[in-house]
Amino acid sequence: AQSVAQPEDQVNVAEGNPLTVKCTYSVSGNPYLFWYVQYPNRGLQFLLKYITGDNLVKGSYGFEAEFNKSQTSFHLKKPSALVSDSALYFCAVRRTNSGNTPLVFGKGTRLSVIA
C-alpha cells in the first residue's frame, strides 16, 4: 500500500525567512512524488514533481523539493517566504510500477506566513 505522512498540521514562518513543509512516504518500489497547493476557495494547483534524475526539483513560485530515498522524504522548501504563500499544501505519491493509478495524498499542511 502507498501512503504519505505530513507530520505538521500547521507551519508558521515569518515573511522573508526560509520555509520547509515536510513529507514522508511509504511505497513498495520507487515513487513518483508530487506537491500541490490549495488557496482558499480554489482547487488544487500542481507545484512540482519528482519522477527521476536530480534529487532537487524546482517548481512554480520559487518552490523546490528534495527527494531523499534513504529517508523516504520529499520536503518542500522555499528560500524566502512571502505572505502570498499562505495556503494549504498537499504531498502525494504514486508507485512507479503501478501504472497510472490515482495519487495518494497526505492530510495537508497549512502554511501561514506572517508579515
Next chain:
Amino acid sequence: DADVTQTPRNRITKTGKRIMLECSQTKGHDRMYWYRQDPGLGLRLIYYSFDVKDINKGEISDGYSVSRQAQAKFSLSLESAIPNQTALYFCATSDFLAGTEQFFGPGTRLTVL
C-alpha cells in the same frame, strides 16, 4: 484550472435527497477521478475511471455512484444524501502516463442538512 469544470460550485440539500455533481474537462485526458476533502483528513479517493468503459472504486465509495458519460464527462451521484457527506468534492483528470500529474477542478461545496 479552467480546463476542468465542476457544477454546481455550491449546493445545500436535505437528508435523503438525490444529488448529482458533474465534471467536464477539455484536456483530452482519458483518466478522471472524484475526491472528497474534509478538514484534517486531506483528499480521499471516491471513484476513478481510466476510460469510458472503466469504473473503479476508491477508498470511500460507499454511498456514492458514478457515471462516465463520455471521455470528457464524469458525474458523481449521492443516491440518498446524509449529513456526513457534507464536504468539498473535487474532480481531477490525468493522461495515461504514470509520471504525470493530476489536474483539479475548482471543487463543489456540498452541505447536507
